Amino acid sequence: xxxxxxxxxxxxxxxxxxxxxxxxxxxxxxxxxxxxxxxxxxxxxxxxxxxxxxxxxxxxxxxxxxxxxxxxxxxxxxxxxxxxxxxxxxxxxxxxxxxxxxxxxxxxxxxxxxxxxxxxxxxxxxxxxxxxxxxxxxxxxxxxxxxxxxxxxxxxxxxxxxxxxxxxxxxxxxxxxxxxxxxxxxxxxxxxxxxxxxxxxxxxxxxxxxxxxxxxxxxxxxxxxxxxxxxxxxxxxxxxxxxxxxxxxxxxxxxxxxxxxxxxxxxxxxxxxxxxxxxxxxxxxxxxxxxxxxxxxxxxxxxxxxxxxxxxxxxxxxxxxxxxxxxxxxxxxxxxxxxxxxxxxxxxxxxxxxxxxxxxx
Amino acid sequence: xxxxxxxxxxxxxxxxxxxxxxxxxxxxxxxxxxxxxxxxxxxxxxxxxxxxxxxxxxxxxxxxxxxxxxxxxxxxxxxxxxxxxxxxxxxxxxxxxxxxxxxxxxxxxxxxxxxxxxxxxxxxxxxxxxxxxxxxxxxxxxxxxxxxxxxxxxxxxxxxxxxxxxxxxxxxxxxxxxxxxxxxxxxxxxxxxxxxxxxxxxxxxxxxxxxxxxxxxxxxxxxxxxxxxxxxxxxxxxxxxxxxxxxxxxxxxxxxxxxxxxxxxxxxxxxxxxxxxxxxxxxxxxxxxxxxxxxxxxxxxxxxxxxxxxxxxxxxxxxxxxxxxxxxxxxxxxxxxxxxxxxxxxxxxxxxxxxxxxxxxxxxxxxxxxxxxxxxxxxxxxxxxxxxxxxxxxxxxxxxxxxxxxxxxxxxxxxxxxxxxxxxxxxxxxxxxxxxxxxxxxxxxxxxxxxxxxxxxxxxxxxxxxxxxxxxxxxxxxxxxxxxxxxxxxxxxxxxxxxxxxxxxxxxxxxxxxxxx
Numbered sequence: 001x002x003x004x005x006x007x008x009x010x011x012x013x014x015x016x017x018x019x020x021x022x023x024x025x026x027x028x029x030x031x032x033x034x035x036x037x038x039x040x041x042x043x044x045x046x047x048x049x050x051x052x053x054x055x056x057x058x059x060x061x062x063x064x065x066x067x068x069x070x071x072x073x074x075x076x077x078x079x080x081x082x083x084x085x086x087x088x089x090x091x092x093x094x095x096x097x098x099x100x101x102x103x104x105x106x107x108x109x110x111x112x113x114x115x116x117x118x119x120x121x122x123x124x125x126x127x128x129x130x131x132x133x134x135x136x137x138x139x140x141x142x143x144x145x146x147x148x149x150x151x152x153x154x155x156x157x158x159x160x161x162x163x164x165x166x167x168x169x170x171x172x173x174x175x176x177x178x179x180x181x182x183x184x185x186x187x188x189x190x191x192x193x194x195x196x197x198x199x200x201x202x203x204x205x206x207x208x209x210x211x212x213x214x215x216x217x218x219x220x221x222x223x224x225x226x227x228x229x230x231x232x233x234x235x236x237x238x239x240x241x242x243x244x245x246x247x248x249x250x251x252x253x254x255x256x257x258x259x260x261x262x263x264x265x266x267x268x269x270x271x272x273x274x275x276x277x278x279x280x281x282x283x284x285x286x287x288x289x290x291x292x293x294x295x296x297x298x299x300x301x302x303x304x305x306x307x308x309x310x311x312x313x314x315x316x317x318x319x320x321x322x323x324x325x326x327x328x329x330x331x332x333x334x335x336x337x338x339x340x341x342x343x344x345x346x347x348x349x350x351x352x353x354x355x356x357x358x359x360x361x
Numbered sequence: 362x363x364x365x366x367x368x369x370x371x372x373x374x375x376x377x378x379x380x381x382x383x384x385x386x387x388x389x390x391x392x393x394x395x396x397x398x399x400x401x402x403x404x405x406x407x408x409x410x411x412x413x414x415x416x417x418x419x420x421x422x423x424x425x426x427x428x429x430x431x432x433x434x435x436x437x438x439x440x441x442x443x444x445x446x447x448x449x450x451x452x453x454x455x456x457x458x459x460x461x462x463x464x465x466x467x468x469x470x471x472x473x474x475x476x477x478x479x480x481x482x483x484x485x486x487x488x489x490x491x492x493x494x495x496x497x498x499x500x501x502x503x504x505x506x507x508x509x510x511x512x513x514x515x516x517x518x519x520x521x522x523x524x525x526x527x528x529x530x531x532x533x534x535x536x537x538x539x540x541x542x543x544x545x546x547x548x549x550x551x552x553x554x555x556x557x558x559x560x561x562x563x564x565x566x567x568x569x570x571x572x573x574x575x576x577x578x579x580x581x582x583x584x585x586x587x588x589x590x591x592x593x594x595x596x597x598x599x600x601x602x603x604x605x606x607x608x609x610x611x612x613x614x615x616x617x618x619x620x621x622x623x624x625x626x627x628x629x630x631x632x633x634x635x636x637x638x639x640x641x642x643x644x645x646x647x648x649x650x651x652x653x654x655x656x657x658x659x660x661x662x663x664x665x666x667x668x669x670x671x672x673x674x675x676x677x678x679x680x681x682x683x684x685x686x687x688x689x690x691x692x693x694x695x696x697x698x699x700x701x702x703x704x705x706x707x708x709x710x711x712x713x714x715x716x717x718x719x720x721x722x723x724x725x726x727x728x729x730x731x732x733x734x735x736x737x738x739x740x741x742x743x744x745x746x747x748x749x750x751x752x753x754x755x756x757x758x759x760x761x762x763x764x765x766x767x768x769x770x771x772x773x774x775x776x777x778x779x780x781x782x783x784x785x786x787x788x789x790x791x792x793x794x795x796x797x798x799x800x801x802x803x804x805x806x807x808x809x810x811x812x813x814x815x816x817x818x819x820x821x822x823x824x825x826x827x828x829x830x831x832x833x834x835x836x837x838x839x840x841x842x843x844x845x846x847x848x849x850x851x852x853x854x855x856x857x858x859x860x861x862x863x864x865x866x867x868x869x870x871x872x873x874x875x876x877x878x
Contacts, residue, residue, distance in 0.1 A: 096437035157438035
């Protein structure tokens with residue numbers, strides 16, 4: 001029950017401009033561009049008449065999505081991510097934890113007036129859809145949909161003046177290994193003020209019922225939404241090209257991949273690190289806010305001789321590294337710069353590459 | 362007597378009365394800068410605290426209602442909060458990254474706020490506790506509720522009212538009197554007004570004969586206007602006075618002086634306590650709904666019943682109540698007076714007046730009824746008219762008398778005559794100073810002719826009383842009262858016991874039923 005468009009509507013599509021506000025209630029995006037889908041969702045959220053319920057369903061090409069207030073260095077395994085050049089990480093606008101999207105994962109988004117928004121009720125709508133696909137699912141105490149003890153869906157919410165939404169994922173046939181690798185983090189020492197993800201074991205719906213597909217899930221959700229909100233609107237099929245003229249969406253799409261949004265919205269965190277080398281140990285403490293290093297201290301302990309002097313690295317060198325890093329974007333400092341600041345003597349390569357690796361992953 | 366002062370504005374058949382205040386300055390302003398506390402509203406879903414992610418404003422930013430203020434996050438929900446006020450951001454109380462509990466203050470915003478004028482004028486010295494305590498209780502939460510009801514704009518604090526000429530936003534073309542009202546003033550007054558840039562038509566009617574505008578009216582207008590406006594850039598000096606000014610005591614103020622000097626002959630002692638008005642508060646709606654028709658103004662009189670109790674025989678009508686004695690709402694004061702009168706019947710001592718005999722010992726003259734003086738602060742001075750035989754009147758009748766007295770008192774010149782202020786006076790006096798501000802307790806002064814005791818009523822407030830309930834406490838409406846008595850004739854224990862007798866009626870109004878059945 002996807003597109004109900006007649007063939008001649010293609011003609012109009014070439015010449016039509018996007019509307020100034022969403023006119024319909026059920027949207028399914030044909031785009032798999034996560035930047036577009038998130039921006040489109042935001043446009044629907046901010047511009048739809050506040051009293052009407054709205055549903056959006058979409059799928060993304062592989063990407064990692066972190067919550068509004070999360071710390072990407074803590075939540076995402078950036079070193080693995082960097083090795084997968086095709087997978088971006090994106091910060092979304094709603095709260096909650098980190099998820100992995102690919103074409104085996106379908107996202108739903110229910111928008112309602114703020115006064116009548118109830119996250120439990122909206123979860124029930126999705127639950128009914130899943131159960132209608134003959135999967136024995138339940139909603140857990142964190143309002144996530146599970147089968148047994150395994151999560152199949154995660155949720156997040158956004159509330160503004162007159163409107164609120166509940167959106168979430170639904171694992172149908174996702175590459176769970178990739179999910180596990182990318183979301184596997186090792187930085188326990190990093191203390192961040194943002195929201196930490198709550199990890200749970202996950203499963204695809206297809207594990208429980210192999211016949212479930214993206215299309216059948218979409219149909220089930222539309223049906224459940226129609227029943228709950230008495231919505232008789234036709235399903236709208238959304239293509240990215242139609243919204244090229246819409247400034248709001250275009251601005252959103254360019255904001256999402258920017259450093260200022262992706263990294264610069266990171267709340268304050270401190271990261272104490274230490275490392276043992278053949279010649280001794282080194283420890284550092286990095287403090288960062290909004291992705292900028294606001295404080296950095298480094299100390300070296302050489303077993304062979306009293307600190308600093310014999311190792312060849314003077315206090316001044318340490319200070320110059322500290323100065324180098326102050327005000328720099330976290331994750332942007334290269335080992336070469338650090339090595340230069342440390343001076344010509346001592347185990348500078350070790351220290352520089354250790355620091356770079358710690359901060360840039 | 363305790364000096365009390367109150368600004369009154371009366372709407373009476375379309376006429377406005379210019380009321381000069383004894384205490385001018387800030388009383389005359391109608392809007393002022395107020396620092397509003399903005400609290401983290403209940404987001405719902407059982408969330409008790411949120412992390413503040415981001416401020417969209419910084420101190421000294423101007424902000425309008427519905428502008429984004431900040432973003433908070435709670436577990437999985439990201440919430441944008443918008444400002445409920447127009448104003449200027451004064452201070453941010455929670456830093457980015459900090460956790461704020463629901464109900465705690467997020468920031469302070471400076472707003473311009475209108476002071477609600479008292480529209481209720483049913484009693485001269487009304488204990489407007491049925492409206493005011495609720496307002497003071499709701500003020501801290503008003504920001505929360507307006508955050509929740511973001512559909513409507515900020516509710517206005519007053520109903521539509523005519524602007525007082527002292528109102529800084531008063532414009533004569535819009536708010537002034539009709540242009541056909543004659544402006545009476547002597548040439549010297551006109552000259553004086555012109556010199557000071559005063560528009561005489563704004564002072565109509567004046568306090569002189571036939572509504573003439575006196576020089577005094579112009580002077581008062583100037584001093585009040587200078588202190589009222591903080592907005593008019595031309596009136597930058599606080600009050601316009603640059604040197605010492607010598608003022609003679611007016612007749613009533615000098616009368617107060619003399620009486621107070623004589624009061625020093627009376628040894629005073631005081632006694633304070635609080636009365637629990639919660640039960641009375643609960644009765645007021647019913648009492649208000651059943652005000653006898655002859656006390657109600659024409660428009661509020663109830664429609665004729667299809668079946669009339671008078672159809673078999675029409676009794677003689679009750680004496681005609683003057684318009685100034687009609688009212689639509691009771692306040693607590695008539696009730697307090699009635700119960701006080703009842704207590705006085707039980708305690709003859711408080712129905713006594715002292716007679717000083719030159720040759721023999723002083724004597725007490727005990728009257729058969731309760732006569733109570735009520736302190737009345739008027740534009741022309743402080744008076745104490747007497748409610749005679751208060752115990753013989755119903756509460757409704759007492760309310761009507763109070764209203765009539767206050768009307769007379771507010772006339773310029775004063776409309777009170779010896780009929781209302783008989784020489785013998787009352788034996789107990791009552792002063793409602795609580796109506797002025799948020800005073801808890803006062804220390805009233807007894808003067809000769811004021812009786813053997815005086816009580817000052819504070820402001821009724823809603824408080825949490827931990828003694829009530831099953832130990833968990835209850836919300837009760839309490840009013841502080843302060844008694845002073847003449848220790849030449851009243852013992853401390855007697856006063857205390859008398860007050861407890863009064864409390865017995867005030868806190869258990871159902872006892873009054875016993876007299877009726």
